[in-house]
Every structure is written in C-alpha cells, then in structure tokens.
Amino acid sequence: MDAGELTSIRRGPQGSQTPLQALWRLREYLRPYYGQLALMLITALIGSGTEIAIPLLAKTAIDGPVRAAAAIRTGHVHGAGLLIVIGVAALLIGAADVACNIIRRWVQATAVVALEQSMRDDIYRHLQELEPGFHDAWQSGQLLSRATTDLSAIRRFSGFGIVFLITSVVSFVFIIALLVRLNPLLGMLTAAVFAPVTVLCLRFERRYRVLSRREQDQQDDLATNVEEAAAGIGVLKSLGRRREAAAAHAGLARIVYATSVGKARLRGRFWAGLDLVPNVAIALILLLGAFAVSGGELTTGGLVAYVALVLLLVWPIEALGYILSLGQEAATAAQRVYEILDTPPGIVSPEVQAEGQDQGGRPAQAPLAVPLPRSAPGRATAKLILDHVSFRYPGAAAPVLRDVCLELAEGETVALAGATGSGKTTLLSLIVRLADPAAGTIWLDGTDIRSLPLPVLRSTVACAFEDPTLFSASVRENVTLGRPDATEAEISAALVAAQAEFSDDLPWGLDTRIGEQGMSLSGGQRQRIALARAILARPALLLLDDPLSALDVHTEAKVTQALGQVFASATALVVAHRPSTVALADRVAVLDDGEIIATGTHRDLLRSSPRYRYLMSTEADSGARR
C-alpha cells in the first residue's frame, strides 16, 4: 500500500455487549463439554468432602480410643480396634481424594484444551475472511494477543474457574456450618473473621492484575526500544549515538523496574495478610476453645478438629478471590474475542452477501454460481474495464482514486506510471477485490467483479506486489501459493521465467525454507520469487506492482526479457517506475493524484505529457545529450 493512507480504524461492534454477556455467550463453545464439566464438578466436590472428613476422623480418634486409653493409663488393648478402623478409613479417604483429583484434572485437560483449540481455529478462519482494510487498522500484535493471551484466560476460567467457583462456595458454607454445629459461638466468630478476606483477595487480585498489565505495557515499550536499537544499529553506529540510545533505554528499563518493585511490595503485604487472618482466628479459637473444653461444651478432639477445619477454610477463600478476578479477566477476554468474531467480512462472494452476513457465521465455500463468461479454465487472456472507479480510504479527507476509466483489451499489456502516492497500488488491489471501490464498476470479461465468487475472481487475476510477501516456508510452498497442485515442471518453468533459478542453488533446493524464519534473500531475489508465484498462477489477468524495483541493472535486463514472453500470453497491468519496464507495455496510463491524466505509447507520452516526462526522465538524459 502507498504511504500514509489509513488513519481510521474499522472495528467490530464494540460495546454492543458487556463483558458478562460475552462470557455468557461462551456457552456455545462449552456446550460439547457439559458432561465433562459435570464430572469435574462432582469429583471436585467429593474431593472437598474428603478433606473435611480427615479432621472429623481425628476428632473421633482423639475423643474415642486415644483419650480413653490416656485416661485409663493402662495398656492400649482397649480401643485399639477402633483406632485401626479410623486409621484405615483415613488412608482410604485420602486415596479417594487423590483418585477424584486425578480424574478431574485429566478430564479438564482434554476439555479445556479442545475448547481453546476450536476457538483459536475459529478466530484464525474468521480473520482470514476479513479484508485487508481491517488488518491495516489492527496491529498484528493485537490480533495475536486475542488468539493467545485472551484464549488462555478463557481456558483457565472455563476449566478450573467454573468448577472451583462452585466448589469453594460449597466448601466454605459447609465448613462454616460444621463449625457452627461444633460450637455456635466459635463458628459465628470464625465466619466473621473470614468473610471479609474474600473481598481482600479479590481486591488484591484486581490491583495485582492492573499492575501486571501495566508492567506488560511498559515491557512492550522497552521491547520496542530494544527492537529499534537492534534494527537501527547501523545508523546508531554510523552516527556514534551509543550513549544517547543507552540513556533512552535505561529510562524505559527504570519504569519497568519501578512497576515490578510495586508488584513485589503488594505481593509481600498480601501474603502476610493472608497468613495472618487464619492465625488470628486460631488464636481466638485456642483461647475460647480451651475454656469451652474446660466448661464441657467442647471435647478436646473437637478443639483439634476445629483448628484443622479453620485451616481448610483458607483455600476456598483465597481461591474465591482468585477465581472472581479470573472470571473478570475471562469476561474481558471473551468480549475482545467476540469483537473480532462479530466483525462481518466487508468483502464476500455474492451468495454469502445475499444470505446476510450479519449472523457473523462463516460463509460456506461458495459454489461457482456465476461462471465467468467465456472464461474456460486455463484461458489465456481476459478483458478488463475500469468504469468511473473512485476510492477513498475510510476517514481520509481526499479520495485516492477519482473517476478512473481504463480499458485493457484481451492480451494487451498496459503500464501504469505515477509518482509515489498517486494511487497505483490501490488501483491494483481493487481489481483483486482486496478493497471495493466507493463508486464505479470494474468489469472482467463483461461481468461486474462483485458478482463473481471470490475464488473465481482471484484465480483469474494474479497480483505481485512491490513489497513481496514471503512466508516462512519452503521455496516450493511460497511459489505454489496460488496453485498448490502445480507440477514440478510447471514450477521450474515459472522460476525460469522469473529469473529465479538461484533457488535451485539454495542448500536444499526448492525445499529450502525462506522468509523470516529461514534463509534470508536479497530484495531482488524476493521480488523474483514473488514474480514466479504470480506467473505460476497462470492468470488470465496479471497485475504486477513495480516488479523490478529491487533488481540490479544486469538482472533487470534478463527479467525484462522474460517478462516480455509472459506478457505475450496474458493481459497485464504493470506498475512501472523505470523506462525499461515501460518498454514492455503496449500502452502507458499516467496516474496523477488519483486521476488518469493521459494514456498512449511511451514515445507519444514523452512528447505530449510533461508529467510523464517528469516521471520518466533522469537528469542523465540531459547529461548524456549535453
């Protein structure tokens, strides 16, 4: 795309639902796992029950055989049988607890992973359907965090969170009820001490999360600084700006440091407080409990069970605070995810348009309802008419293209000349429907391209952009982008035509990985791969965006020659900056500030159009003829 085009942001129906509504909508993804959820809940509840049983067993043991034996101060024969029963029961209950735990976690692993995976697949699929205008408005990092961080939040809550939201409330109520039954006064007292802790935990989790997010943002700023310093190392070295760069970096690093210290302090205070509360409760219980025992209102075993049960309260309380904040996080995450999933694709095949895109569902692979007239598969050429086409980027003050009319006859090659920012790239992207014109119609072989199914349109037209996009995949995968079924012979023919035979000399030939994660290629090599990709797609209409800009003089001559042959068998529209490229075209159209101001042959235009002369002449011309 040309520079400085997109300022406004196309976003989904933001604010149309609250986070809670979004969270509630997640049911549609959870539904297949209701059975598993139920199983997880049941096992978790049984697990909590077994934990509570242990102190009660201890009470029975202490109040029964142990105390009896201790009181009698004789041999241990009396009550030994009961003690063995209690001990074995404790062992069995402990084992049952563990079994429940394993079952719950095992089931949870299967369910939540599948849930996360299907959501991520849906996000990816939907994003692929959204037009480039959407992607221009969103940084890929924002989209990525929805597909990773946000989904993790949803995963955590929908497995662990939902189950323990219920379990911890049930445990808390149950234990308190038990305590009240053992001793009403102490029970109430304990409830009073513990209840506010939930609020404390929730507040801590919230504040901690705010700090963590802030730290994350600050770390992102720092990372950007580091990235720039790494990418711009040549400039920094050349100008000797090492110290200034280090000072800027240190400033950002200190901000991160301050936040991380804030987090540590908050953590310290919270953990201490969380430890202190049950201890305060235990101190009270010890004091009042001892008197209760001496007054005969409580047994020694009861006192012991009491202390042990109070310790069991800590976990549900702490968990509740954590889970509530987890729920909050998941709700926000759900809202962010739905924001994307609810954005309807702006450019769709005609059938889908008719069925109503508002449902946000993904369009089925469109059947070829409107076959391209006169266009058999493998057809060599096509006829293109741009009919009063205008285009304006959302939010931009001035249109990029104004009332553009251009006709390409079958088999004709037309060069598009124009200064940077005149709208050449935009014009090409309208023809493959990466964006739709604001006014006017584009006709391909007599059919409005908007009434063609996208796969048909995009297999008829192929486009190589100036900035060649290579993916981190093998050369073969990159070249066969538009034709996965191409034969080896076709691939090598395309590579030859694009002067990209260098790929055979790569360490693993066509299997060599290129792109960011692979072998790095020069700008010229990248352009030639992209060119081979467009040639291999065997389009009836070939669109090339300044395909030779990064080539050196020698290669440029060879590629130009090869292109001449390609153009002979297809209709082509070529953006050209250099006279050598223009020479390949039958005709040249001059685009100036969004308007076609002249068309004609290179020679005619040099004579008749001052603008064209400005674009195509070099001072060298005058220098040579001086």
Added chain:
Amino acid sequence: MTEVTAASGTHAWRGIAAEEIDELPKGLSLLLRRRSRALLADLLRPHRSTVAMIAASIVIFNLAVLAGPWLVGIAVDKVPALISTKDPVPIIIVVVEFVVAALLAATANSWFVSAIGTMGGQVVLDLRQRLFMHFQRLPVSFHEKYTSGRVISRQVSDVDSIAGLFDEGLDSLVSAVFSMIFIGSGMLLLDWPLALAILVGFVPLAWLSAWFRRESAATYRRTRDTIALVIVHFVETFNGIRAVQSFRREPRNEEIFGRLNADYGRATKRSMRLIALFFPGVTLVGNLAMGVVLLYGGFRVMDHQMPVGVLVTFMLYLTRFFEPLQDVSQFYSTFQSAAAGLEKISGVLDEPPSVAEPASPVALPSRRPAAGRELRMTGVTFGYRDAVVLPDFNLVIPAGQKVALVGATGAGKTTIARLLARFYDPDEGRVLLDGVDLRDLSDADLRGEIVLITQENFLFSATIAENIALGKPGATRAEATEAARAVGADEFITALPDGYDTQAGKRGGRLSAGQRQLISFARAFISAPSVLLLDEATSLLDLPSERTVQQALQTVLAGRTAVIIAHRLSTVRIADRVLVLDHGQLAEDGSPQTLLQAGGEYADLHNRWLTSLA
C-alpha cells in the same frame, strides 16, 4: 551450533533450514556453568547485605511458622490442667506466644517477599543496561552474523525469563525449601519415631519429582516450540493478508494452522496431564502420611509415649509439609529457562568488542573550513573468514574530493566503505584520516567526522524532528529545519499532518522510501561530518525521488570528502573521480570524462545504463 531441521512428516511445507540453535545447557548439573556463575556473582555482589538479610528473615519466618502448630499442641496439652486447676494464665501465655509468632511470621514474610522482588528488579535492571550497552559496543561484524532477532531475544525473552524467576516465586521456592527442612527437623525433635515414619514419604516423592522434572522439561520445550510455530504462522498470515487473499491461500492456510494448533493443543494437554498425575501424587503421599499419623501416632499416644498435643502438632505440620514440593517442581521449568537465559546472556557479554575505542585517543589536526579531510588506505588487507576481499589495497582521497566506486557485486565496494567508516578494522595495513589512524580516534571524533549512509535508512519511532536531530544531540528545531531544507526534505515534511512533529511511525513505515532517505540525509547533514560515505543510498528510489536526492547531494556534499557507491550511474555523475573495482583491485581510476573516452569497463557500464533508460 547449527542444526538442520528436516522437512519431515507433517510439516513438509515449512521446508528445511539451518537454524541457529543457541546452545541449551543439558541437565541441572550443567545449568550454571562457570561464566554464568561468574555473571550471577557479579550481578549479586552489590546486594550482598540484602541477600544476608533476606536469608535471616526467611529463617525467622520459618521458625515462627514452625512455632505455631507447636504452640497449638502445647495449648491442647494444657487443657486438662485448665479443667483441673481453672487457672487461665498458662493457656493465655501460650496463646499470646502464638499471636507473637504469627505477627513475626507475617512481618518477616512481607519483608522478604518484597525484598527479593526489589533486589530481583535491580539485578534485572542492571542486566538490561549491561546487555544493551554491550550490544551497542559490539562491532558491525558481530551484528552481521548475530541476527537482530537474536539480539532482541537476548534482551527481551532471556532477560524476561530471569525477571520471571524473581517475579514468579523465587520467594516461595526458597521459603518452601527452608520450610521442609525446618518442619522436618521440628518433627524429629518432637517425636523421632513418628517423624521417621513420615519422612519415609520422601522416598516415593523423590522418585515422583525426578520423573516429573524430566518429563516436564521435555513437555515445556514442546509447548514452547509448538506455540512459537502457531504465532509465526498467525502473524505472517495477517501481515501478508494481501498475498494470502489474492492467491486464495485461505484453505491451505486453514489446514496448516489447524495442524499447528492441534500440535500445540496436544503439547498443552500433555503438560496438563503431567500435572494431573504429579500434584495428586504429592497429595497422596501427604494423605497417607496423615493416615500414618492418626494410626501410628494414635497408638503412641495410647501407649503414653507421646502426648496428644504432639499428635495435633504433627497433623498441623503435615498440612504444609509436602505441598510446597508442588511449587518447587513446577518452578523447575521457570528456573531452567532462567538458567538457560543467563547462560546465553553471559555468552554475549563474554564477546569482546573487537573494534574498540583506543585507551588514549589521538586528536585530529584542525580542519580547514569547508574543505573535508584526506582519506588514505595503505596496504589494507581484509577478508571474511577464508575469502580475502581486499588484498594489499592502497588509495588516497584528497580532502574535498568526491569519489565514485563502481564495480560488480562482490568487488569489494561495500567493504571499502565499511573500512573507511571503521565498521571493520583491516587485517593488515592502516586507514588514515588526515594522517591519523582511525583506530587512534576517540569514538566521538570518529563518528563526528565520518558518516556512512546506506539504503537501510532506519527511522526510529519518534517525531521527524527528533529523527533528524539524532545526527546532533541537542540540536534545536531551527537547526533541524535548516538541515531538512538544505537536503530538500522541508517541502514534504511541512505537508505532513503534524509537520516536523509527525511521528515517523513504526520503523518509519508511513513515509515512502525516498522520503525516509531524505530524512537520513538531513540527519547526516546536521551532524556536519568532514567525510560522507554513501553505499547504494539511492538504489530504492523512484526517478523523481532520485532526482530530488541528487539535487540534495550537491548541497550535502559541498565542502566534504565523499565516497559514493551506486549501481545507477545517475548518482555517480556528481563525482570528480571514478574508481572501477575488480576483485578487490583498482581496474580503472580517473575522471568520468577520461574513463568514458578510454572506453573501458566504466564506459561499458555507462552505455548499458543509457540503453536501460530507453
């Protein structure tokens, strides 16, 4: 360190690549190697007293925690006396002691958690600054082989993994280890036969932990690798959405992404299932120990070998005795990646800055106004690895001369420019500026005198004015504007929405290549060097931009020595002198007119270029 990843199995589309694997230490014994240890010691040295205080407070904390259940046991044993004597004082004393212990524990806990966090923050801050400065100091030759991606991951993910160590529970790890030791000792003191019966639990636990550590290390790697592929594919798809959609790549992408996503799902599931076995495993040992306490402890109480209170103490101890092992084991992967990060970082910090500043720099003779300085290369030999690029190269460029370097790819043009800018030092011979060896110049002098501009006209995400001022720190707005005007950039800058305050955007993406290049010329102009080196600085421009830049060059180069490398000969025409380079040797040397008439290589190139303009 180079490993080949094959295009085997399900991921054939990825192709094969030699990946730079940053060597990962294997196993715990190798984790902290000598240089990592040295770096760690160096980083912690300023915090010695803090470390001591943290250790002390952890001991205090654990003693206080240990005291709690002990006192509860004592209180339980005092109950019979309370029943018989009705004297509340002994029990009140115990409860007061209990409260004191609890307060002490809370205070110590709060203090050391925040102290470890603060100290960790300082260590990380220190590490970040050291690394950044070191990368800035390392020579260009280092940065050429060490990709910017790796520079970034050393400073971002590796440092973050160390920060994560302090952030995500070094406190709880240390505390857990101490608490196991303290509680274990406490139990042995109270009743050693029962304690021994419980400590037997460590035998299966040791085995279980070892199994978990081994398995989780592998799973952790697998999770990390699979999510990395998911992320790469995701980001590349949407950065290249135009290519994806115009080539109908969507179905194939969906298939690939589905597979990568499923791989990641499998890895996650596996790691969750490991935990699903390990955590309950630890709980099982704890639960069995509880059964043993009730059974065996109960019998010992019945036999009068142990008071009831001790039984209670044991029960309370058990609730926090084995559980920390879960944290410790889970912490293992955090620890492992931090140790690996430290190892990689220490490797970088060990790298010597080979093109270093001199200890005692030599001053340059004063410069005649508007004249530039003389450049001289005498007997310079330079090569990359085995290949010699420049064998015994000699060249004198008088002050103020504009020299064009011409020649085929690989002839050594860029190498000469980089030697002249001291991005490299010659293997043999000397590069002199006004008679002073570049190696004897201070960094400030060198960079103030010689500026190299390439086609990588990098703009930082700051305003345009700030990007220009990078050439001269502290430059005023007026100076920046003047520089922009001098190179012909003023016109387009003032036409931008915010003029000179326009943000250059991420990596300058909002500006065209020509506009970015003009800004980098302004940046060079404002720094007012005596020597300007242009390496293919105009190659990516369209013709109108190239013309603007050429006009600008007349101004920028006035009164300076200049070396210009360009394959488009239009740029070369401002030169007084043309050098044709062939395999590191001068093939032709003379004024453009002389060489054209002589009809050699340069004349050839010139004619070919003229026809390309057709």
